[in-house]
Amino acid sequence: xxxxxxxxxxxxxxxxxxxxxxxxxxxxxxxxxxxxxxxxxxxxxxxxxxxxxxxxxxxxxxxxxxxxxxxxxxxxxxxxxxxxxxxxxxxxxxxxxxxxxxxxxxxxxxxxxxxxxxxxxxxxxxxxxxxxxxxxxxxxxxxxxxxxxxxxxxxxxxxxxxxxxxxxxxxxxxxxxxxxxxxxxxxxxxxxxxxxxxxxxxxxxxxxxxxxxxxxxxxxxxxxxxxxxxxxxxxxxxxxxxxxxxxxxxxxxxxxxxxxxxxxxxxxxxxxxxxxxxxxxxxxxxxxxxxxxxxxxxxxxxxxxxxxxxx
Amino acid sequence: xxxxxxxxxxxxxxxxxxxxxxxxxxxxxxxxxxxxxxxxxxxxxxxxxxxxxxxxxxxxxxxxxxxxxxxxxxxxxxxxxxxxxxxxxxxxxxxxxxxxxxxxxxxxxxxxxxxxxxxxxxxxxxxxxxxxxxxxxxxxxxxxxxxxxxxxxxxxxxxxxxxxxxxxxxxxxxxxxxxxxxxxxxxxxxxxxxxxxxxxxxxxxxxxxxxxxxxxxxxxxxxxxxxxxxxxxxxxxxxxxxxxxxxxxxxxxxxxxxxxxxxxxxxxxxxxxxxxxxxxxxxxxxxxxxxxxxxxxxxxxxxxxxxxxxxxxxxxxxxxxxxxxxxxxxxxxxxxxxxxxxxxxxxxxxxxxxxxxxxxxxxxxxxxxxxxxxxxxxxxxxxxxxxxxxxxxxxxxxxxxxxxxxxxxxxxxxxxxxxxxxxxxxxxxxxxxxxxxxxxxxxxxxxxxxxxxxxxxxxxxxxxxxxxxxxxxxxxxxxxxxxxxxxxxxxxxxxxxxxxxxxxxxxxxxxxxxxxxxxxxxxxxxxxxxxxxxxxxxxxxxxxxxxxxxxxxxxxxxxxxxxxxxxxxxxxxxxxxxxxxxxxxxxxxxxxxxxxxxxxxxxxxxxxxxxxxxxxxxxxxxxxxxxxxxxxxxxxxxxxxxxxxxxxxxxxxxxxxxxxxxxxxxxxxxxxxxxxxxxxxxxxxx
Numbered sequence: 001x002x003x004x005x006x007x008x009x010x011x012x013x014x015x016x017x018x019x020x021x022x023x024x025x026x027x028x029x030x031x032x033x034x035x036x037x038x039x040x041x042x043x044x045x046x047x048x049x050x051x052x053x054x055x056x057x058x059x060x061x062x063x064x065x066x067x068x069x070x071x072x073x074x075x076x077x078x079x080x081x082x083x084x085x086x087x088x089x090x091x092x093x094x095x096x097x098x099x100x101x102x103x104x105x106x107x108x109x110x111x112x113x114x115x116x117x118x119x120x121x122x123x124x125x126x127x128x129x130x131x132x133x134x135x136x137x138x139x140x141x142x143x144x145x146x147x148x149x150x151x152x153x154x155x156x157x158x159x160x161x162x163x164x165x166x167x168x169x170x171x172x173x174x175x176x177x178x179x180x181x182x183x184x185x186x187x188x189x190x191x192x193x194x195x196x197x198x199x200x201x202x203x204x205x206x207x208x209x210x211x212x213x214x215x216x217x218x219x220x221x222x223x224x225x226x227x228x229x230x231x232x233x234x235x236x237x238x239x240x241x242x243x244x245x246x247x248x249x250x251x252x253x254x255x256x257x258x259x260x261x262x263x264x265x266x267x268x269x270x271x272x273x274x275x276x277x278x279x280x281x282x283x284x285x286x287x288x289x290x291x292x293x294x295x296x297x298x299x300x301x302x303x304x305x306x307x308x309x310x311x
Numbered sequence: 312x313x314x315x316x317x318x319x320x321x322x323x324x325x326x327x328x329x330x331x332x333x334x335x336x337x338x339x340x341x342x343x344x345x346x347x348x349x350x351x352x353x354x355x356x357x358x359x360x361x362x363x364x365x366x367x368x369x370x371x372x373x374x375x376x377x378x379x380x381x382x383x384x385x386x387x388x389x390x391x392x393x394x395x396x397x398x399x400x401x402x403x404x405x406x407x408x409x410x411x412x413x414x415x416x417x418x419x420x421x422x423x424x425x426x427x428x429x430x431x432x433x434x435x436x437x438x439x440x441x442x443x444x445x446x447x448x449x450x451x452x453x454x455x456x457x458x459x460x461x462x463x464x465x466x467x468x469x470x471x472x473x474x475x476x477x478x479x480x481x482x483x484x485x486x487x488x489x490x491x492x493x494x495x496x497x498x499x500x501x502x503x504x505x506x507x508x509x510x511x512x513x514x515x516x517x518x519x520x521x522x523x524x525x526x527x528x529x530x531x532x533x534x535x536x537x538x539x540x541x542x543x544x545x546x547x548x549x550x551x552x553x554x555x556x557x558x559x560x561x562x563x564x565x566x567x568x569x570x571x572x573x574x575x576x577x578x579x580x581x582x583x584x585x586x587x588x589x590x591x592x593x594x595x596x597x598x599x600x601x602x603x604x605x606x607x608x609x610x611x612x613x614x615x616x617x618x619x620x621x622x623x624x625x626x627x628x629x630x631x632x633x634x635x636x637x638x639x640x641x642x643x644x645x646x647x648x649x650x651x652x653x654x655x656x657x658x659x660x661x662x663x664x665x666x667x668x669x670x671x672x673x674x675x676x677x678x679x680x681x682x683x684x685x686x687x688x689x690x691x692x693x694x695x696x697x698x699x700x701x702x703x704x705x706x707x708x709x710x711x712x713x714x715x716x717x718x719x720x721x722x723x724x725x726x727x728x729x730x731x732x733x734x735x736x737x738x739x740x741x742x743x744x745x746x747x748x749x750x751x752x753x754x755x756x757x758x759x760x761x762x763x764x765x766x767x768x769x770x771x772x773x774x775x776x777x778x779x780x781x782x783x784x785x786x787x788x789x790x791x792x793x794x795x796x797x798x799x800x801x802x803x804x805x806x807x808x809x810x811x812x813x814x815x816x817x818x819x820x821x822x823x824x825x826x827x828x829x830x831x832x833x834x835x836x837x838x839x840x841x842x843x844x845x846x847x848x849x850x851x852x853x854x855x856x857x858x859x860x861x862x863x864x865x866x867x868x869x870x871x872x873x874x875x876x877x878x879x880x881x882x883x884x885x886x887x888x889x890x891x892x893x894x895x896x897x898x899x900x901x902x903x904x905x906x907x908x909x910x911x912x913x914x915x916x917x918x919x920x921x922x923x924x925x926x927x928x929x930x931x932x933x934x935x936x937x938x939x940x941x942x943x944x945x946x947x948x949x950x951x952x953x954x955x956x957x958x959x960x961x962x963x964x965x966x967x968x969x970x971x972x973x974x975x976x977x978x979x980x981x982x983x984x985x986x987x988x989x990x991x992x993x994x995x996x997x
Contacts, residue, residue: 039328200760204823206720209747218773222764292681 037297040303047299057285058092061107070101091277095268103281109259110286111256113174113243118235120178125185126228130220133193144190148297150270156245163199163251171244173253177239187229192224226304233297237290244286260286313384315404315518316342316365316486321378323357323364329592334360334373335503336542339617340487342518347509349529349550350522351565352539353842357589358522361539364486366405367395381488390526400427404479408491409472414463420447420474421459427481446477449514451507465562467933469500476507483515490522496704497869499930504914516899524843526566527915530554536695538562541598548624551919558619558631560597567636568847569917572605572899580847580876585994586812597629605630658732660863661717661831666690666726668712672938683938686712687723688887692776694831694863701878702867703910707934709869709887714833717865718750719743730831748778749794751829755836757816761808767794767819768804773829789826797822797852814845818852825856832864838873850876871914875899880970883907886945892964893971903973903980906930906946944976952977 007309041047065072075097085091091099132143152276159176166172194200202219210218246252247261267278316339323335335357352358363369365380365387372587378386382402390398397562404427406411424446425439428541438457447455449898450473463471472492479487487961489508494502508533512519521529524668536553538546538561545561557563558839561784567581577689590912594601599608609629619625620687667690669683688707693701702710712940716728720736728735730749738746751774754760761770771790775781781789794803797818808816824832837853854877857864866877875895883898883906891904902908913929916922932949935941941948947957964972965982973980 156336177874187340200754200756202718204752204754204760204820205762205773205777207718207747207750207752208777208827209744210773214777217767219762223762225764 020226029229037303038165041282041299044299044302047294050292050295050299053288055290057107057292060113061104064104064107065101068100070098072101073099073104074296078122091275093263093278099281100276103260103285104258106258106263106282107285109170109253109257110240110243110261110289112170113177113259114236114240116171116174117177117181117239118232119172119181119238120142121226122185122232123234124178125182125231126189126224127216128182129186129189129191130193130216131139133190134197134216134220140190143186147186150180153180153182156242159246160249163246169254170227173243173270177242180240181193181239184230185235188227188231189224191267192227193220196220196223214230221236228306230297230301233293233300237293237297240288240293313381313398313770314341314673315344316340316346316439316520318361318365318378318383319363319379319381321364321380322376323369323373324504325360325370325727326372326374327591330576332590333591333593334542335364335379336593338539338544340520340537340544342520343412344485344515344518345512345516346535347512347519348523349532349533349536350520350527350539351524351526351536353524353587353844355366355590356539357542357590358539359490362405362490362520362522364934365486365488366399366403367392384467397431400479400484401431401482402481402484403488405488405490406472406475406479406492408494410468410475410495411463412990413475414461414471418590419462421458424459424477424481425853427478429921433483440875442481443477446481447474449480449502449511450474450477454728457458468496469503469933471494471503472500475506476504479978480511480515484924485555486521487512487517487795489519491524492521493528494523494525496575497934498910498913500933501528501915502929503931505915525915526917527570527922530917531925538565541593542590543598543627543746545599545628546626549728552624554635556624556634556755558605558624558626558629558633559599560605560630560632562626563632563634563636564918565843568843570847570850570872571916572872572875572911572914573977574872574876575909576895578878579851581845582847586814586845597627605632627814636691642885658699659729660696660731661694662732663690663692663717663728664692664727664729664731666713666716666723666728667711668716668721668723674782681937685709685887685940686714688940689726690889692882692892693891694865696830696863697861698880699857699864699866700875701872702865703869703871703886705869705880705934707937709934709937710884711835711886714752714835714865714867716831718752719747726830726915734747740918746777748827749826749830750982751819751832753820753824753834753837753967756840757813757820757842758808758840763808765807767806770803770808770819771823771826774823777788778827783931793822794828796825796856806939811918812845813841817845817849818842821853821856823844823850824971825860825862826864830863833864833867834864836869837866839868839870843847846873852966853877863986871898883910886935886940888945888974889964890946891971891973893973897968897971901967901971901980903967903976903978903982904946905950905952907973908979909951921947928967943980 066174093099093102129145159180162176162179163173166176196219197220202215205215205219243252244261244264247259248265250265251266252262253259265278265284267275267282270278314954318338318340321335321338322333324384325332325334330744333562337727339363340348340350350358360369367390368388375388378388382398387395387398389980393535412590416897421443424443426477428434429439429444443459444455447458447885450459452470453464463474466474466689485783493503493504493507505528508519511517521533523529533550536548536550537544538553538559540561542762546553546557546562548557553562554566557566564581564583568583570580585603588598588601594611596611596613597603597606597615600606603610607630607779615627615629617625617627666687669685672682672684673679673682674681690713701710702713716723722736730746735746735750768790771793772786775786775789780786790804791801794801799815799818803811808819811819821837834853838849841849850873856862866874875898878895879893880894881898882905884891886905891902891907893899898907899911902911909930911913930949935948936947941957941958943958943960944950944962954977960976962974962976964974965978966972967978
């Protein structure tokens, strides 16, 4: 009999009754990290409320027009500036369009631009930060100085200049807004990568001969994901607000396109005439969406941060 | 007279979101004035929770559900927070494990040491400062008055731990709780701190509870030992009796699971199979039953009480054993073969020649290099096929850097590293990637070395994917085979690393290193993060895999016993230099370098007689800075027999036998005549 056999038999004897459990012991299913995060998130009532508000506004803007159908293409001066009541719950605007219908259309472009810009910013920022952090040395220095320069340019001024040059379509406005909002996530992700790259599992991948490409996409970015996810919510809120600011300054979407910011800017001229229904509803929508997004972001940050996790 | 600390029937629970951890259950401990009592247990056994219960410092959700804690006859359970604050740091003080995180990095150590007396005794600033100097002097801090204005980061680990002890002692507590006081320290420093604690107990007459996982630490320092398992005390006995005549199978297995310097490394270590129970839902009967070789139906149904014929020696077991394990099983058959090949072949599998690695330290606006950390200095060693080479040394001696150099993820500043006669570092691109198949590494921290966002199947397949070996199906089969080989169930494949215990993760890490079937595997502190009972499982497994796959390996550890158990030959490193190389017996029985000998003497042995026989503290002082190592022999600043020549001439490696070399001017053994290692001038032995 081989000594290994005797050792195995001895191990079996040690472990008692047959069939022997694996040497290393059984593995119990524990809730996955994501599930724990989900539980933490759900137990945060404000964050859930935030999700509820966001879902409401998404449905309102995109599904709403199909349910609550109004004339939004043919201007009708006869109906202009009707106060709430009658057939129009929130009245009508200068073109005689139903205000609720306008809010839905404005919501579409506001949410689209916010989402698109945040998405572009986070993708660029994450890649930029991850590559910079992993490369280190002169490459890192150079890449981070680009970010420093970007952050030192007055944001609003540059966006205004760019917005005049470009045609103001949904996509182009998103591009302009994203061009300035990827800088902060790039910095955050780089910081995260700097600590991750010295972790043993990254060293282990290097020992196996992993390429830099693999390190970035298989190990660094997935592990920096919690930073990214939290950041994308705040980016979204910032972008929706920045869009409103642009529109308010007169660099928003051209007629007949509209956003909540555009609607508020237009309504301001009629403030003295008491057309309150043109100003407050888009304002309330804007505040609600930004507030809800921030609540969700806070909730996500608490839920994804392992250090804050309750067991 | 009431005992200094008397814990009766204490139970502590910690409430989680949807379950309750029964961390401590019905524990009794009594410590008399001037007595040191040991509390030994694995992580998660509730030993730290016991200490925190005494202080009333339980984590969120933790509360004492029953029992009493008395110091000097005064009940602590049920006191208000304000009353407890008067007790903490005053009557009862605690020393924590990690001095790095337990000291406030933004406050001067003088203020931190003086804080307890200012709070409890209301001393003014000057009086408190005088007291701080007094206590710092007592704990052996050199030049205490000058050190008062230092910040924690300016002190070494050993000195920081002394500061921690000083803080605990400023108010002259009656009870000192030392929770793993030396676990984070090197052996040489550990011995100093333990001797200090002993000395302080004798001078101040404190009652000390020494909480540790290390049987060696408690062996020589305590009068009584309590063994804790899964929240219960399973055995309590006077120290000598516990080691020679233990009755609980857990105590027995725990002692047999520790590799010892004198033990025969062809014998398997006793390992305790499985894992400790989940304390949110503890088993009904004896908590050790699931892992106990002697367990019967009765054990699983009914919990044994802590009792015994003698009030001094009690144990909780239905089927007690009598004394230590008598016979061990033989494990290794291939060992003889491996040892035989050591000398014969001229071409080594791995050959390191004069390897140097220095990390630059940059400072200033222009990032000019101002100094360098001399991590590895002029190290030469070789490794033959199937051989295991052990590297030992204190932290900061460059052993991990050397490991990274061997697997080629770090580049040496000078010297050559050859694998199969080919210089690894000259390879580029695809050749380098393929060469990496032969050089794999296993890391120390089982929590950090596996990507938390990947499933085990992905983790184990990754090396094969990177190396483009086999089709998806073949990779899958290979992953399953290796998983079975390291003793994990198939359902592990779909799980994420956090679902495994430390020992299981280390098995996964080992599987990942072996899956490419490398020629050389470097294991950096493979078991130092694991509990004793799990450690022996992993050591046995490593030994089996080494033999089965005929891999050569380099095992890096601070623990000489671990290295001796795994390795055929051992290299001792000190401050970037290899000071002695030899077989296990060369090192252990015929150490030629004073550092090696001191290291062997310093290691705490789980044997009370041997521990108590130790009279000297071993190596004095601390490791010099690798930024500016001493001239000549680097060990001379701590060497008891150093002379003038040691600071002037660096000692070359000298031969003591065909397998044994050491670098010392005044070796403890007689070197072979005119057989100097390198071409340095002949220096007469003392």
